[in-house]
Amino acid sequence: xxxxxxxxxxxxxxxxxxxxxxxxxxxxxxxxxxxxxxxxxxxxxxxxxxxxxxxxxxxxxxxxxxxxxxxxxxxxxxxxxxxxxxxxxxxxxxxxxxxxxxxxxxxxxxxxxxxxxxxxxxxxxxxxxxxxxxxxxxxxxxxxxxxxxxxxxxxxxxxxxxxxxxxxxxxxxxxxxxxxxxxxxxxxxxxxxxxxxxxxxxxxxxxxxxxxxxxxxxxxxxxxxxxxxxxxxxxxxxxxxxxxxxxxxxxxxxxxxxxxxxxxxxxx
Numbered sequence: 001x002x003x004x005x006x007x008x009x010x011x012x013x014x015x016x017x018x019x020x021x022x023x024x025x026x027x028x029x030x031x032x033x034x035x036x037x038x039x040x041x042x043x044x045x046x047x048x049x050x051x052x053x054x055x056x057x058x059x060x061x062x063x064x065x066x067x068x069x070x071x072x073x074x075x076x077x078x079x080x081x082x083x084x085x086x087x088x089x090x091x092x093x094x095x096x097x098x099x100x101x102x103x104x105x106x107x108x109x110x111x112x113x114x115x116x117x118x119x120x121x122x123x124x125x126x127x128x129x130x131x132x133x134x135x136x137x138x139x140x141x142x143x144x145x146x147x148x149x150x151x152x153x154x155x156x157x158x159x160x161x162x163x164x165x166x167x168x169x170x171x172x173x174x175x176x177x178x179x180x181x182x183x184x185x186x187x188x189x190x191x192x193x194x195x196x197x198x199x200x201x202x203x204x205x206x207x208x209x210x211x212x213x214x215x216x217x218x219x220x221x222x223x224x225x226x227x228x229x230x231x232x233x234x235x236x237x238x239x240x241x242x243x244x245x246x247x248x249x250x251x252x253x254x255x256x257x258x259x260x261x262x263x264x265x266x267x268x
Contacts, residue, residue, distance in 0.1 A: 004070040004093075004227050005070075005226075005227055005228060005229045005230060005231070006033070006229055006231060007033070007068050007069060007070035007227075008032070008033035008034055008035045008067065008068070008069050008070070008236065008238070009025065009029075009032055009033070009034050009035070009069060009070065009071055009073060009218065010034075010035050010036075010037075010064035010065075010067065010069030010071065010072045010073065011025070011034060011035070011036045011037075011072075011073045011075050012036070012037040012038070012039070012060045012061075012064060012072070012073070012074065012075060012076070012079075013036075013037075013038050013039070013075040013076040013079075013188065014038070014039050014042070014043045014044060014045040014056075014076045014078060014079060015038050015039060015040050015043035015044070015248075016038060016040075016043075016155065016189070016248065016251055016252055016255055017075065017076065017151070017187060017188030017189040017255075018036065018038065018073075018075030018076060018188050019036070019038075019188075019252050019255035019256050020075075020188045020189070020191045020192065020211040020255055021073060021075040021098065021188055021210075021211045021214050021215070022034055022036055022075075022237075022256065023211065023255065023256050023257060023258075024209075024211040024212050024214060024215035025073075025214075025215050025218060026237075026256075026258075027215070028212075028215035028216065028218070028219055029215065029218065029219055029222070029228070029229075030235070031229045031230075031231065031232060031233065031235055032222075032228070032229050032235055033229070033235040033236040033237065033238075034235070034236075034237050034238070035064060035067045035069055035238045035240070036237075036238070036239045036240065037060050037063060037064060037240045037241070037242075037266065037268075038239070038240070038241045038242070038248060038252075039056060039060060039241075039242050040241045040242055040243045040244050040247070040248055041241075041242035041243035041244075042056060042242065044078075044120075044151070045076060045078040045079060045122065046078050046120040046121055046122035046123070046148075047121075047122070048122075050082045053078065053079060053082050053083050054082065054083045054086045056079075056083075057074075057079050057083035057086050057087050058083075058086055058087075058090060059268045060268060061086075061087050061090045061091060062090065062268070063240075063266065063268045065090075065091065065092075065093075067238075069093060070093055070227050071093050071094045071095070071096065071218070071221065071222070071227070072087065072091055072093060072094070072095045072096070073095075073096050073097070073098075073214060073218065074087060074095065074096070074097040074098065075098055075188055075211075075214070076098075076188065077098055077099060077119055077120065077123045077186055077187050077188065077210070078120055078122045078123055080097035080098055080099045080100075080128070081099060081122065081123050081126040081128040082122075082126060084097055084099075094221060094225070096214065096217055096218060096221065098188060098210040098211070098213075098214050099128055099129060099132050099186075099210070100132055100217075101210055101213040101214040101216070101217040102129070102132075102184050102185075102186060102208050102210035102213050102214075103129060103132035103133045103135070103136060103184075104136060104213065104217070105184075105208045105210075105213040105216075106133055106140075106182050106184050106208045107133055107136040107137050107140065109181075109182050109206050109208065110140060110181055110182040110206075111181055112179065112180070112181040112182075113137075113139055113140045113141060114140075114141050114143070114178055114179055114180045114181060114182075115133060115140055115141070115142050115143070115180055115181075115182045115183075115184065116142075116143050116144075116145065116172075116175040116176070116178065116180040116182070116183040116184065116205075117129040117130070117142060117143070117144045117145070117183075117184045117186045118144075118145050118146075118147045118150075118171065118172070118175070118183065118184070118185060118186055118187070118190065119144070119146065119147065119186030119187045120146065120147070120148065120151065120186075120187055121146040121148055123146075123186055123187065124144045124145065124146040124186070125146070127144070129142065129144065129184060129186055130142040130144065141178070143174075143175050143178045143180060144175075144186075145171055145172070145174060145175045147167075147171045147187075147190075149167050149171075150164075150167070150168075150171075150187065150189060150190060150193065151187065151189045153167065153193075154189040154190075154192050154193060155189070155251060157251075157254060159192055159193060159195075159196065160195070160196055164193065164196060165196060165199075165200065168193070168196060168197060168200045169200055172197070172200055172201060176201065176202075176205070180205065181204065181205060181206060182205065182206045182207075182208060183197070183201055183205050183206070183207050183208065184208040184210065185197070185207060185208060185209055185210060186210065188210065188211060191209045191210075191211050191212075192254070192255065194207060194209060237261055238262075238264070239252070239260060239261065239262070239263040239264065240263070240264050240265075240266040241263055241264075241265060241266065242265070242266060242267075242268065243265070245263040245264065245265050246263075248260075248263055249263045
């Protein structure tokens with residue numbers, strides 16, 4: 001079997017949100033190289049048809065596989081909800097997705113067996129988190145809430161703005177009324193709102209950050225398969241987008257919490 005340890009991890013998203021996953025990967029696995037693709041020309045995915053999302057996912061998978069990645073991470077909840085099988089069927093390397101990682105963590109954390117999920121309308125309407133959670137524990141009650149305004153508020157940089165706080169209070173009210181003890185942040189934009197969401201939810205609610213959960217799952221899989229990079233050398237980070245590299249770089253640095261480096265425009 002070839003030595004894949006030095007090969008990069010491929011991460012893809014419909015746009016910027018997957019950078020929260022990249023940030024968690026950088027912190028958890030500091031020697032792993034990463035190739036990221038953000039489909040900024042065709043975002044948002046949440047309002048597209050299942051057929052279209054599957055076609056986009058197939059194109060991006062083919063693009064990343066050409067970069068000799070050792071695994072693929074679907075960092076977009078919407079894509080993971082509807083195109084997971086398409087990606088796995090195309091990929092000769094392991095595929096992980098944020099939904100399964102978040103579901104596993106929620107099941108491990110909840111004591112009351114009442115779990116809330118917030119996400120985009122497409123993710124919530126697909127009911128994918130409830131199915132993923134019930135696959136691990138059918139006795140858990142799942143209460144989902146679509147939060148369509150959170151993504152534009154995050155991209156606007158209004159992470160601790162009064163408008164965002166009022167919006168969060170409105171969205172979370174029906175979920176919190178169900179006496180949940182765990183809340184899954186079912187969109188990769190949402191970790192940037194974590195302090196505000198914790199404040200609105202209260203100290204008794206555990207937030208599941210799917211980006212952090214994804215980094216843990218990735219570390220475990222690489223270790224189990226002997227694919228982790230044991231060479232203590234500087235990793236290579238490459239960022240590709242399908243449109244607007246400058247905007248991606250500017251807003252992306254807020255998501256990453258560090259300088260992004262060169263972003264390339266890629267045709268897929």
